[in-house]
Amino acid sequence: MTNYKFPSLSKFFRSFNKIEAIYISFVVVLAIGMAVFFPDLMLESTASPLLIFCSVVNVIANPLVETMNAKQFRGNFLIDIFAIELTYIILSLYLGWYTLMLSCIFFWIPIDILSYIRWSKNIDREDDNITVVKRLSWKTSALLLVGVVVFGLVMGSIMTHIPGSEDSYLEAFATAIGMVNGVLLMLRYSEHWYAWIITTILYLAMDISAGAYGLLIDDIAMLVVTFYGIYKWFVYTKKHGTIQEKFTFRNTDK
16 A cells, blocks of 8 residues: 555654653653753753754654654654754764764665655555554574674774764764664664664764763663564564565565
């Protein structure tokens, strides 16, 4: 079932249970509170209101978009472009995370567009606001994750040769693993959550090293939603029988 129309945001928010609503509200209030009362913890320098604004938007949007992923809401990809990728580009320019900035421009924005198109071609027949997702068998999943780590290590080494990368190998490794996560998410595989766990932990280290302690709200919030997403997709794939033995780039599940 194909539907390129932007899914209903009101229907999405109405689907929140009390725990989801309380959690997202808590993150939003905490992020705004940090920006108002402790702006120096959001970034090393508070000289630029634009950077503080980008930090707040990023902290709020990241867990919200991850929640959209967990709830299989395809509109997350378009929201991600404007609320996350553009703010990351600005923050990366300031913090010197140039490989991250380049990945936003040349990888994340294009793959968000492709992901929206591919997800729109696999709409759930019972609920047109969500997309059908799938997962691999445990053996195939384990082999894939080993490949993800090896890819990240190799690409991380290559990316360190890009001039001006302040966080060196750590930033490059996080960027490489994040790119794998993006591809797996585009393909609708639940294994993307495992790659995202690694990426989020690396972002925690990067934000601490940059003195951006306020962004740890974002990192921890995303980590919590990631485990929630693993649970949600596991329940869906088990219920609908969308478990595959072989990894494929095909956009159909037949």
